[in-house]
Amino acid sequence: MFAKLKEKLGSFKKKIGETIDQKAETKSSAEGVPQETSEKGGREPAKEKKKKKTGIVTKAKTLILEREIVLDENDLEEPLWDLEMALLESDVALPVAESIIDAIKEELVGVHRKIKADTTDIVETALRNALLSVMTKEMFDFDEFIAGAPKPVNIAFVGVNGTGKTTTIAKVAARLRGNGHSVVIASGDTFRAGATEQIEKHAERLGVKLIKHQYGGDPAAVVYDAVQHATAQHRDVVLADTAGRLHTNVNLMDQLRKMCRVAPPDLVIFVDEAVAGNDAVERAREFNEVVPIGGNILTKVDMDSKGGAAISIAHVTGKPVLFLGIGQSYEDLKKFDAEWYVDQLF
Structure with a gap:
């Protein structure tokens, strides 16, 4: 069931995931790693230098991992356009497709995400929530x-x-x-x-x-x-x-x-x-x-x-x-x- 739509949603997840990863990589590269210096200005003993270098690198990596990125509409414009076309091709009515796109935007745009957060989970959760929002009208048993x-x-x-x-x-x-x-x-x-x-x-x-x-x-x-x-x-x-x-x-x-x-x-x-x-x-x-x-x-x-x-x-x-x-x-x-x-x- 639903093989075509499943494939198209998978493609959207991949595109958004790549966008998030690329933005995270760009930001991480821009951070750089602080250079180590001796407080006395002289040469440090090899053992101390190695220990200090290890500590600095670890700290820098920790800072990068803890940093966040924020997706804006420009990041999502092309993938969301592709998704809307995919939904229409899958017989989703136009106003419904637009509602799904709006719900995904609301969930992803402007929200802070950890750089190393699982992008698959982020995008799939947004997609799931958007789909459920249009499918649960006036439910009764x-x-x-x-x-x-x-x-x-x-x-x-x-x-x-x-x-x-x-x-x-x-x-x-x-x-x-x-x-x-x-x-x-x-x-x-x-x-x-x-x-x-x-x-x-x-x-x-x-x-x-x-x-x-x-x-x-x-x-x-x-x-x-x-x-x-x-x-x-x-x-x-x-x-x-x-x-x-x-x-x-x-x-x-x-x-x-x-x-x-x-x-x-x-x-x-x-x-x-x-x-x-x-x-x-x-x-x-x-x-x-x-x-x-x-x-x-x-x-x-x-x-x-x-x-x-x-x-x-x-x-x-x-x-x-x-x-x-x-x-x-x-x-x-x-x-x-x-x-x-x-x-x-x-």
Whole structure:
């Protein structure tokens, strides 16, 4: 995962490290070593001279080691420009890339560093902190949310076609059942041929009740019936599938608004694939303007060589990434952990 971005971050670390080392070397060379002189002005005994020389050199080295350097913006200008370009090439959204650059500047510029400090640690810490600062927007724990919310919890899944939304619903259902919650799935995608059959197979495998209507029916009615069934049967969670749609499809977006009015969701989750990069981030932003989303799930993360979508999507939408799809099985749904994600980049 994220091989390309990992390589580019490594290149940035190396460049900044070389800049720090070069500046430290220049300053150390400028210090020089004090010349030894005899207090009496005459020649000292060889033994005393050697002893004194050793002491002077040791003291000089100690002074150099303890001295500090201060990085300024000129030192970082070229490496930061290269990093910003690398982030953009890795599908990090422009405002997010700029925020990362600003955070790195704030941490490195004007800060005193020991000449012999480990430059790798200095730069990596700054990078990590900058990445985490844009990835931890409005974080909340999905499992705690489900446990504490009034039942049934109605969750709607939205997104475009072909991003793994239906499979993700099945994975979430499996996770909820594994945590001891009862689940009802609403087959709200009455638009796409074969959609109900697809979600029905998952429901059968998982032993989950599926509420469905005929093809071409009103998805709002499907979700409403699912919530009513869950209430009557004391089920914990309703997971509502919806038709994949672009935000430009006026009819389908109106249909989504109606569904949210008829059966108001407690949480709207936007699902897209990590490999879509900036397109996924832009789609999340557009959906959020129509039906406010509460969280994001990115699929196909195991196939993503760039890694930019997960870095950007929380910052752009102001809503957290809840899970990452990292494989095909029901268990391949990883709870999002920003620290873990950043670890994969180093």
